[in-house]
Amino acid sequence: MNRELAGASLAGRQPPLEAVVIGTSAGGLGALSLLVDGLGAAFPLPLLVVQHVPADMPTQLAEIFGRKTALRVKEADDKEALQPATLYFAAPGYHLLLEGDRSLSLSQDEAVHFSRPSIDVLFESAADALGPAVAGILLTGANEDGAAGLEAIHRAGGLTIVQDPAEAEVDTMPRAALQRFAPDHILPLRNIHRLLRELE
């Protein structure tokens, strides 16, 4: 476990990362804005985000972020192939899953932790599909969704980062993960951001 940035680098990692998956709920919009700040067309990986939103109030996450970043931003479509420099948001009301052939699938299976999309579902499928080639980031949030998924990424040899609960707007989600296992890094947002910037 590493609370400092020293020694942390995603760039030289073997095998090289193929995707970054991110999960968050309450407080997530602000945290995400900080995280993707300055990322652009040179970013070599796809970023997949599950951000919980109330099902009856689908916010236009892709539109909001499209204005904030130079990444390509879109709501994830069924069966589309992953592209670098692209920020995918899970669609409200659907789980988002990563397939072994690096494409995306949607499903309407039962909610997990009262959430659809669920972070666990995305993370567990990413662990399965990419093993050590995926980085999972769990941010501020008000429930325990994502903890089991991040642990699955950890067990499959992937890289795991948890936002430092001390600075998280709501620390339930990061703490739930820390209760299950010791991630590779526990970092404040600005340092997670710096790790991502280094990849460019």
Next chain:
Amino acid sequence: MADRNLEIELKLLIEAIYLKYSYDFREYSPASMKRRVLLALQQMRCDNVSALQRRILYDAAAFMELLQYLTIPVSEMFRDPGYFLALRQQVVPLLRTYPSLKVWIAGCSTGEEVYSLAILLREEGLLERTIIYATDINPRSLERARQGIFAIEHLRQYSENYRRAGGKGSLADYYTAAYDSAIMDKSLKDNVTFADHSLATDSVFSETQLISCRNVLIYFNKPLQDRAFGLFHESLCHRGFLGLGSKETVEFSGYASLYEPFDKQERIFRKL
């Protein structure tokens, strides 16, 4: 990376299901298929996928139980009200021009979509000259669809959906409440044929003017999606309508050039 033995066991299970029961899950999206098998494993108290495979091979009732996990029997009345509003306002005026109508609801699950469409067609004065084919692969879901009894606790949500879908009266006009159930007006299904039909293995059975197939194709891989689009194309009359789920489209399929978007937002396409 994914546990290699588990991957092999999953493949064998799906093959066994196909050989024994002719249900073909071989071309479903692997990631969610795996989730559902693992969930079934837990709920059916099997130690591993091989044990589950053995059990379903020798026990048809156990297979029927597994099928409840493999199919996703979740639905809602007037789910995505905008879709039903678009059918009502834009598609119905064109359907009116046919002396008689055939509508196919593929993957109708427990029937919520069927009763929604039947109500809509009745309010538009079309139900009497329409035959609705409601098909699915899950016999238990089909039986529930046939009965048309829904848990009363959902009706508040359904009523709200109905209103937003342009409903002309009150949803309560179409059911009677009994204890914790809502029993749908039986006359709604006078012209409905519920039937076992698989988009993965069966062929077209009728010409239709409208097909509604929602939240079924997302469970298929691309080749199987194309198979389904092939069936729809064969079944639809010239200028017939195809309505899909809110995250489904014909646009990136092998059939893209054979349809035009009719209401892109609501995922309604029209055969060229």
